[in-house]
Amino acid sequence: MTPLLTVDRLVMRFGGITAIDGLSLEVPRGAITAIIGPNGAGKTTLFNCITGFYRPSAGRILLHEDDGSERDLTRLKGHRIAREARIVRTFQNIRLFGGMTVLENLLVAQHHALAQASRFALAGLLHTPGYRRAEREALEFARRWLAELGLTAVADTPAGALPYGTQRRVEIARALCARPRLLCLDEPAAGLNPRESAELNVLLTALRDEHGLTLLFIEHDMSVVMNVSDHVVVMNFGRKIAEGPPEAMRRDPEVIRAYLGEEDEEAADA
Numbered sequence: 001m002t003p004l005l006t007v008d009r010l011v012m013r014f015g016g017i018t019a020i021d022g023l024s025l026e027v028p029r030g031a032i033t034a035i036i037g038p039n040g041a042g043k044t045t046l047f048n049c050i051t052g053f054y055r056p057s058a059g060r061i062l063l064h065e066d067d068g069s070e071r072d073l074t075r076l077k078g079h080r081i082a083r084e085a086r087i088v089r090t091f092q093n094i095r096l097f098g099g100m101t102v103l104e105n106l107l108v109a110q111h112h113a114l115a116q117a118s119r120f121a122l123a124g125l126l127h128t129p130g131y132r133r134a135e136r137e138a139l140e141f142a143r144r145w146l147a148e149l150g151l152t153a154v155a156d157t158p159a160g161a162l163p164y165g166t167q168r169r170v171e172i173a174r175a176l177c178a179r180p181r182l183l184c185l186d187e188p189a190a191g192l193n194p195r196e197s198a199e200l201n202v203l204l205t206a207l208r209d210e211h212g213l214t215l216l217f218i219e220h221d222m223s224v225v226m227n228v229s230d231h232v233v234v235m236n237f238g239r240k241i242a243e244g245p246p247e248a249m250r251r252d253p254e255v256i257r258a259y260l261g262e263e264d265e266e267a268a269d270a
């Protein structure tokens with residue numbers, strides 16, 4: 001099957017630093033792909049290139065459309081990547097509007113659809129039926145994802161007042177409200193306790209199996225990587241050093257050396 005995304009010989013330089021050094025990889029459709037690698041390997045830079053925050057120094061990032069055509073994301077501006085290509089991300093550091101309720105955070109994620117329905121204000125001011133319908137749909141959509149993610153009880157709570165693990169879930173719910181075709185999660189398990197990590201595994205698997213989503217995530221928590229990924233790409237020094245199913249990556253000597261450390265190498269040999 002055609003992948004959803006192809007990263008083709010990507011290069012990203014910052015002055016004298018080459019953060020991404022000729023990286024090629026494919027993100028399979030309807031599957032969960034993990035990007036792992038030591039600190040400074042270039043994982044976040046890759047996300048920033050895919051989502052249009054950085055314009056790469058060289059290379060292409062091709063989104064394969066359902067009709068067989070392809071679109072080079074390196075030629076699209078960041079906001080168009082989220083809106084038109086529907087590639088949506090979460091961040092390593094939570095970026096919710098802390099003073100707004102959870103529901104309001106989810107509505108903000110749909111502001112573009114609402115702005116369009118309001119013809120950028122006028123219909124909204126006049127409360128036309130079209131605008132009211134769009135508003136109702138946005139609300140229903142947000143409530144659907146809140147229920148799906150077990151957040152209905154906190155819908156009216158200010159996001160900033162919630163425990164950290166719940167905020168991370170709200171971030172995912174908010175990203176889902178932008179109707180992603182590709183959902184990119186930057187360290188979704190960071191700061192979660194073991195119970196929350198286990199719940200994250202269930203959530204990610206459900207997004208793939210029940211909603212047919214394609215997921216790409218950066219993660220240091222190996223329990224999540226091993227449990228949910230279909231495909232793992234291992235980076236080091238801006239390059240891909242290995243890729244394959246999680247079990248194979250766990251046993252790959254180069255991966256163990258580069259990423260998991262000597263202790264794990266001994267454990268793998270045992």
Ligand SMILES: Nc1ncnc2c1ncn2[C@@H]1O[C@H](COP(=O)(O)OP(=O)(O)OP(=O)(O)O)[C@@H](O)[C@H]1O
Binds near residue numbers: 017018038041042045
């Ligand atoms: N805006 C920038 N300006 C200069 N150098 C940068 C910039 N962003 C990243 N780098 C450098 O690029 C390299 C890759 O960084 P990046 O943050 O992508 O790694 P990472 O794999 O996400 O690391 P971590 O796991 O610690 O988040 C590092 O050497 C980093 O210092």
